[in-house]
Amino acid sequence: MKKSNGLWFGQVEFSGYGGFPEKMASELIAAGVQLRRLKFGDGTVTGIVPPGDYWATSIAAHKNGVRLRAGKRSGLYFTLLRYSRRVGIYLGALAFVFILALNSSRIQDIDVTGSSELTASQRSQVTAILSECGISPGKSTKTDTKAAERRVMLELPEAAWVDISIVGFRVIADVETGTPKPEMLSSDVPCNIVASRAAAIISQTVREGTSSAAPGSGIQQGGLLVSGIVTDGAGNVSYHHASAEIIGEFTETQEFFVPYRETVQRADGEVTEFTWLQFEDDSIPLFWGNAEVPDAVYEEQTEPITVLGRKTPLSLRHGKFTSYRSLDIVRSADDCIAELERQQQQFTENFYSGYEIVSAEKTALPEDDGIRMKITYTLRGDIAQEQEIFIG
Template sequence: MFIIRFLHFLMGVVPFEAIGGFPERFLNLCVQNKIALWDCHSRKGILTACTTAKGYFRLRAVANQTGMRLHHTGKSGLPFLLRRYRRRWGIAVGLLLFVTVLCVLSSFIWSVKVVGNETVSTQYITDTLASMGLKSGVLKSSIDPSALQSEGLVAMPELSWLAVNIKGSSAVVEVKERGMPPEIVPSDRPCNIKATQDGVILDITALDGVPMVQQGDAVVKGQLLISGTVEDKVGHTMLKHARGTVIAQTQRDIVVQVPYQQTKRTPSGKLTERRSLVLFGLRIPLTIGSNPQGNVDVQSVERPLSIGDVEFPISVRIDRYQPYTEEVITLSPEQAEEQARQQATNQAQTDLAGIEILNQAEDVQHADDVCTFTIHALCKEEIGLEEEIQYSAPDSP
């Protein structure tokens, strides 16, 4: 129904009345001359119907042949709309310019979004990608997603995976950080269980699959613990989703180094803000004055104009300049050791969270310019990790 109405709009619609004459002959001639009519009604000698703009002009000859008088009761559609504004060339020029600007703007990247990061900052990722050419205001045709993926992983070792997807005028960067929780293998897919750490097996329970090690065995990271490849009684090989628990005794070392000579920064002077308008990648200063020079810590915040999830290539950038002074201080061995111990303890609370510690020892070494503090932790933990078995399904006969 919508398509029919749209076609009527393109061709123009003229409702009309035909009075007197011979209505039956009028309709027959319309059919013979292929003049489209619809919504036809006859009442008290008056025939009412609708036709197209072109068809109405052809009806005049048919009306003369059948002795009927035509009178249109209205007109609507694109032909009449264009005729009404045919002398207003400014509208046509404006529409043409709008379409041209829209086409030009759609060929650029106007926003870069990062998803999937938790500990790695979005600013760090966008700044790194900007140095490689992916930033607001660049042509979409100049972006090579595969090259950005390989170069980005080299430049940002904190990431284990990176993908660039172009959606309209936005570039969506999907990342995965190193050390993030592994993806769980769906239960309907075959998998093995492998070791995540070096250690000595304390207990192994295989609920599904074949255990490949036993209590007391020493294993290394990546070693197969429970296999998902099993054989039935007649020797047929099957792939299963291995399930089970593997508890091992592991050794974890946390090492922190603190130099005796350190540079201390102390804020000095007044905090200065500079605002600028970023329009299509071009920065336009909104604040009069020069930026502070010398030792200055700069923090930048950019707030894009957006409506819902749609971001526009317009944003306000705020740069905050904080002057500071630097002072070189020398720690005593005791101060360096205390600082290293505190840092190592904090790191251990994070790295060993949820792990049972059987025994813990500390080791301190003082060199000429650095203090090295080490925590040796003997742990008891689950070291099994599911790893999907990659295989090719046999071709159907």
């Protein structure tokens, strides 16, 4: 029965705050994790899980932005852990290493990620900032990540959002790049609607305010589209929070270049593997030195440790570094065109997903060392942007 793997063997009380605790709990229940005494408060959650499920709980909490804390631990497992003496040389040595690890937590590896692709230079800059803030392999996991987040935001111009967290012995730096959308004004703040860019107006839906531009006309960036200052038939003036959807058509030109010859880095070189023993939020490295390989791609997987077919609170985390290998590439003209088409498709998916692409006129320009492609896009999208009215 499933309960044989449950709370009679041991239990861990936990509490968390922030993020999306209800979503975290739903994911855990769907994954078969046993949750007891689950309570939700004002942005908080408390409950009890078996020792073997606490690691899955902490991963789900991190994924959903919940700050999780372990509380009271009780049950057969922890009783045996505290009072067992003659458990064999291997378990005795393992317990000794475990105690040392608890007393001396050290960062083992750093992962710089982001939904938007970061360049090698950006990754290097983020890693350097972390190191200057005391976040590097071999340093204590008990460090202030907020100072590092502020520095990355200040020193990396492309950074739009930064979150640095420490999970076990691993640092995860999530850096999102791009231009964030302007903040929306409160609905009770008087404002106009202006053009976010120069465009030809295709259509408009005005929900509040007075239209100042008609479909078919052109508008410059910052030009007035809908006024929040309304005058009634008696000449009385009132101020409103203008609201509208204005579809504009505009053009943008992008350039892409692919050389005939270049040296690229492929992640198919030497493979170096490391293994950690996991227990709750703690990791015990089963190797000497630091788990760090420069110029490599990192991936990992975790497998539970079972005894007689039953899952234990322990698991093994396997990390694999695959080194980059330099590769000289020689392309034909057709190869260059194919690579240009791939780059253009990737660019369109990343930056124009929110627009309707009316047309894309391509011009291939052969050069001595490669082929350049110029693409003129005709796009349609909402150009409405709120601009506060200051009443003097």
